[in-house]
Amino acid sequence: MKSFWREYRENWVAVVALAVVVLVVLAALTAPIFAPQDPYDLAILDLMDARRPPGYVGSGEYTHWLGTDAQGRDLLSAILYGLRISLQMGLVAGAVAMTLGATLGILSAHLGGWVEALVMRVVDLQLSFPAILLALVLVAVLGQGKTQLIIALVAAQYAYFARTAYGAATAERQKDYVEAASATPLPSWRVVLRHILPNCLPPLIVVGTVQVANAIALEATLSFLGLGLPPTEPSLGMLIANGFPYMMNGRSWISVYPGIALILLIVAINIVGDQIRDQFNPRLRK
């Protein structure tokens, strides 16, 4: 772990990216304490404060550093709360997709036969099918809401984990230590859990980081299209969509600031993921 960090430190871009991710997560976690306003409390919103530019001091007697949106919401607070929802969706969907995908992948590598043929066939098919379309269809069929959205995101993403876990597990199975473990009277599920699974984790973690970023982007896209979460809980994608009509007449901040928050988060997670991948990749090791 220590040597991992020492190597990680060498790439300053990755360190900055990691700092950004940590900061954003902290900001999202502490939003109820530090946000100037509770953006979901409709009672305190004043339409007189609507669509004010950054730096405006509204009826609440405090400065709206990033301006206000069409309902008079403080944009900074809305972004902080939006980050909470985006991160929550991304992490939950990523974790569920990883568990499901890893289970399917390792099981089909372990069991072989028709399970392997069926599962990997479906996974391959899905990998060549655009994830966004699948998510779109599911949201259309299931309706709006957090659970439905997570189901759609998981369905669109589990295949990546399944393929990765399957590849790693098939490679591990051929190694001597697995054969040695199988020769002992241990039950085979123990061999899978204690020996194969831990060795499949590094590639899964790499795919996991990138997929969390993808889930956040996908959720934002769906919300932007008006198919994500209900409007009572605006995620970053919906904040951007809400500001879109005002962009044409010069009030671009309503869309731009949530967008910047979203991009910072996604790009930072991707850079961290890239660095971890490079460090796990034995071919690139000195």
Next chain:
Amino acid sequence: MRPLSMPRYCTAMLGFIIQRLLQSVGVMLAMSALVFVGVYAIGNPIDVLISPDATQDIREDVIRRYGLDLPLWQQYFAFLGRLLSGDFGRSFVFDIPVLELVLARLPATLELALASVLIGAFIGIPLGIYAGYRPEAASSRAIMAVSVLGFSVPTFWVGLLLILTFAVNLGWLPAGDRGPLVEVFGIGWSFLSAEGLSYLILPALNLSLFKLAMMIRLARAGTRETMLTDTVKFARAAGLSEFTILRRHVLRLISIPLVTVFGLEFASTLAFAVVTETIFSWPGVGKLIIDSITSLDRPVMVAYLVLVAFFFVVINLVVDLSYALLDPRLRRGRAA
């Protein structure tokens, strides 16, 4: 490994083609079953077929006519039969046959998708070859940074930035709608007039971004590998200019994987057109599906899904077949 005689080669190819065709039919059946279960069985099928304000008589007539009182598997076969005869029902919102509606919107989407694929190829491949030819140059690093952004930044956000920069702030290009259309064989196209073309540029650029990023990566990786091979050494020894080597040898060697990815990407371009068309209010199929989802126009949803699945299967089939034809290793490998 000895090359096959012509008749044996043909038999092997034919077997391969038949196998892939059967597989495609299987995928189409699976997709149609999914769509059927998703839209018909989970939702109320009556909502799919009759508008909510229909009278009781019409309701009962339609229920009998479409066999909604039959068991589910019989309904599925009836659904398949209707699909095969091109009967997707009528749109509630537009009140015209769905197939007509989708086909009328299709040219706009095809135009947009083709334009963006072309941008991806004609800008992405040269940039990628350059970045692979001089991997250490600062300009190459800049190209790679752009491609990383193209991969990770969501399409809709780039679309917004394009509108903000070029349409709102600079006022150079229009954003929204297709502009004036030039009719050829009764179908209107934007790209045939200079003004129409200006409407096409921003959405096409937006949609091409992901492909651009991917083409840059693929071309760069391919070029880096090819530059180390003997082909290039001998070409240099023969006194060919660097440009000729890149154009004649490197480009040709990296083109097979590029063509494959390209074909496969076309299907996903159609999918991502949903996002781009919504932002730029481009009147294509993608905007139609979003509108139909928000207005619960289910026959249109079904038609779109079946159509995209069909496109996707056909493109996969064509790519696989042309790959088998192009790559001599696959030909021999199959016979061995």
